[in-house]
Amino acid sequence: xxxxxxxxxxxxxxxxxxxxxxxxxxxxxxxxxxxxxxxxxxxxxxxxxxxxxxxxxxxxxxxxxxxxxxxxxxxxxxxxxxxxxxxxxxxxxxxxxxxxxxxxxxxxxxxxxxxxxxxxxxxxxxxxxxxxxxxxxxxxxxxxxxxxxxxxxxxxxxxxxxxxxxxxxxxxxxxxxxxxxxxxxxxxxxxxxxxxxxxxxxxxxxxxxxxxxxxxxxxxxxxxxxxxxxxxxxxxxxxxxxxxxxxxxxxxxxxxxxxxxxxxxxxxxxxxxxxxxxxxxxxxxxxxxxxxxxxxxxxxxxxxxxxxxxxxxxxxxxxxxxxxxxxxxxxxxxxxxxxxxxxxxxxxxxxxxxxxxxxxxxxxxxxxxxxxxxxxxxxxxxxxxxxxxxxxxxxxxxxxxxxxxxxxxxxxxxxxxxxxxxxxxxxxxxxxxxxxxxxxxxxxxxxxxxxxxxxxxxxxxxxxxxxxxxxx
Numbered sequence: 001x002x003x004x005x006x007x008x009x010x011x012x013x014x015x016x017x018x019x020x021x022x023x024x025x026x027x028x029x030x031x032x033x034x035x036x037x038x039x040x041x042x043x044x045x046x047x048x049x050x051x052x053x054x055x056x057x058x059x060x061x062x063x064x065x066x067x068x069x070x071x072x073x074x075x076x077x078x079x080x081x082x083x084x085x086x087x088x089x090x091x092x093x094x095x096x097x098x099x100x101x102x103x104x105x106x107x108x109x110x111x112x113x114x115x116x117x118x119x120x121x122x123x124x125x126x127x128x129x130x131x132x133x134x135x136x137x138x139x140x141x142x143x144x145x146x147x148x149x150x151x152x153x154x155x156x157x158x159x160x161x162x163x164x165x166x167x168x169x170x171x172x173x174x175x176x177x178x179x180x181x182x183x184x185x186x187x188x189x190x191x192x193x194x195x196x197x198x199x200x201x202x203x204x205x206x207x208x209x210x211x212x213x214x215x216x217x218x219x220x221x222x223x224x225x226x227x228x229x230x231x232x233x234x235x236x237x238x239x240x241x242x243x244x245x246x247x248x249x250x251x252x253x254x255x256x257x258x259x260x261x262x263x264x265x266x267x268x269x270x271x272x273x274x275x276x277x278x279x280x281x282x283x284x285x286x287x288x289x290x291x292x293x294x295x296x297x298x299x300x301x302x303x304x305x306x307x308x309x310x311x312x313x314x315x316x317x318x319x320x321x322x323x324x325x326x327x328x329x330x331x332x333x334x335x336x337x338x339x340x341x342x343x344x345x346x347x348x349x350x351x352x353x354x355x356x357x358x359x360x361x362x363x364x365x366x367x368x369x370x371x372x373x374x375x376x377x378x379x380x381x382x383x384x385x386x387x388x389x390x391x392x393x394x395x396x397x398x399x400x401x402x403x404x405x406x407x408x409x410x411x412x413x414x415x416x417x418x419x420x421x422x423x424x425x426x427x428x429x430x431x432x433x434x435x436x437x438x439x440x441x442x443x444x445x446x447x448x449x450x451x452x453x454x455x456x457x458x459x460x461x462x463x464x465x466x467x468x469x470x471x472x
Contacts, residue, residue, distance in 0.1 A: 049254060052263040053179055056252060057462055060175045061168070063253035070167040077153075077160035084153035087139065087146040094134040101127050123326050131322035139314050145307025148300045155297035162290035169286060171251075172458045176267070176449035178248040183262055184442035185241040188435065192234035195431045198406070199227040202423055205414065219420040226424045230431075267448040267461065274382050277455050281378045284456030288374060291367040298363055302356040308349045311341035374454070381451040388444035395437035402430035 051059075061067065105124040139146060203223040209215040246256045254260065272280070282288065316338060321331040342349075406426040412418030452458040 049258055049260045050263070051252075051260060053176065053265050053267075053461060056175050056179055056262075057172055059252040059254070060171050061462075064171050064251065065253075066167055067164070067171055070164040074157070074160040074164045077157040081150070081153040081157050084146075084150040088150060091137040092134070093137070094132070096130065096132045098130045099125075099128070101125070103127070125322075125324055125326060129323040131320070133318065133320045135316055135318035137314060137316045139312065142312040143307040143310040145304050145312075148303035148307065152297045152300035152304060155293045155300060159290045159293035159297060162286045162293065165286035166290065169453055169456065169458050172461065173449060173453040174251055175248075176453075176458070176461065177446045178244075178251055179262060179265075180442045180445045180449070182241070182244050182248045182260075183264060184439060185237070185244040186262075187438040187442070189234070189237045189241050191431060191434045191438065192230065192237040194434070195230045195427065196227065196234055198427055198430075199223065199230050199424075202410070202413075202420075202427070203227055205410070206420060209413075209416075214416055215420070222420050222424065226427070265445075267445050267452070269385070269448040269451050272382070272451075272455070274379060277382055277451070278375050278378045280457070281374050281455040282371070285374050286456060288367075288370060291363070291370050295360060295363045295367060298356065298360045302353065302360060305349070305352045305356045308342065308345070308352070311339045314338050314340070377454040378451075381447060381454040384447035385444070385451055388440055388447045391440035392437070392444055395433060395440050398433045399430070399437050402426070402433040406430050 104127045106121045107124055108121045203220070206215065206219045206223045210217055210220050245260055249256050249258050249260055314337075316334075316336040318334045318336075319331065320334065324330060406423070406429075409418050409422045409426040413420060413423050449458065449461070452460060
């Protein structure tokens with residue numbers, strides 16, 4: 001279609017009496033349009049990621065390397081359960097052999113036979129033969145050693161799953177704090193831009209006042225210096241925002257340079273008292289639960305190790321086959337009841353039992369310390385929530401007062417009643433108040449996230465269908 005239209009234009013242009021230069025312009029225009037339509041100018045830029053807090057947590061859930069490592073550890077613990085359970089099941093072994101002798105095995109009968117002064121010998125096996133032996137071994141009783149090993153593996157698997165849950169909670173806390181740190185850094189850029197804008201307005205007023213001879217040139221210089229300082233602060237704020245956003249992208253396994261846009265959100269926390277929050281944490285924290293399971297696992301290990309003092313009872317059934325021309329039967333069935341007892345191991349068993357018991361004591365001390373740490377985490381988070389809430393109330397009023405103070409000083413300066421220093425001081429005070437206010441706002445959201453983490457409820461930040469998942 002494009003070729004036909006081009007041909008029609010060429011024909012019409014060729015019949016025209018206008019100069020050849022007009023025809024060339026038409027041809028170039030058509031060719032340019034055709035090339036743009038058929039050869040796009042390059043690939044479109046990738047879309048800018050727009051995330052809310054739930055979406056950010058979902059990305060971390062799927063892609064964070066620490067969570068992936070922890071999940072693999074839980075799978076390893078699951079395979080350890082299978083290995084430990086195998087000791088309770090029959091063990092079946094089969095062996096097939098091919099044997100070749102230079103001279104078959106023989107036995108000798110001390111009977112004097114004429115011509116054979118050394119006695120008579122008979123072959124016990126063929127010179128070249130093959131054989132097969134299949135056995136089934138079953139443990140009967142080993143004084144609870146193998147069952148204890150199995151139970152210890154189960155406890156280890158439960159502890160690994162709880163470790164994964166705690167890793168998930170830690171990652172979610174990192175995501176939530178990184179989310180609000182990024183929003184805070186972005187707000188600091190906006191505050192810095194507002195300061196630059198206000199100082200530019202003041203510089204314009206100072207220049208106008210100077211041109212009318214109302215003020216000295218010192219006011220203009222003072223305004224320029226303050227503006228330069230504000231612009232420098234803006235550069236620092238923009239750099240800090242990019243760095244904070246890049247670190248947050250890394251946690252989510254997004255490209256570090258991605259210009260991620262975050263939605264402004266608020267975290268909802270129940271109005272817990274300190275005592276109530278502590279009780280909830282002691283019941284819900286995954287690391288505390290995992291610590292209890294580790295102690296139980298080690299107690300089962302003590303039982304497993306102590307069983308080495310006693311004998312093991314087992315039964316073995318087997319089938320043996322061998323090609324042998326010297327025997328009546330080539331095959332044989334067997335049933336063996338056995339007792340295996342390591343009576344003395346050079347005090348190794350005694351040391352192993354003592355070592356296992358000391359490990360229990362060590363884990364109990366770690367659990368006690370962790371219990372205290374959980375209570376400290378809750379107290380710190382509770383105080384932080386209260387502190388940031390009070391800071392918001394104080395600075396919110398201060399921002400309104402600072403804006404009014406700046407407005408009054410600007411009006412006084414325009415009326416030649418106030419000084420440029422008063423205006424710049426008012427602007428500096430307002431900027432500091434705005435920074436304090438927005439820092440308090442986002443610190444409050446981070447404190448509430450920390451509170452949810454401290455009581456073991458940070459998964460409430462997930463969508464409902466994910467928050468109800470029990471398996472990490």
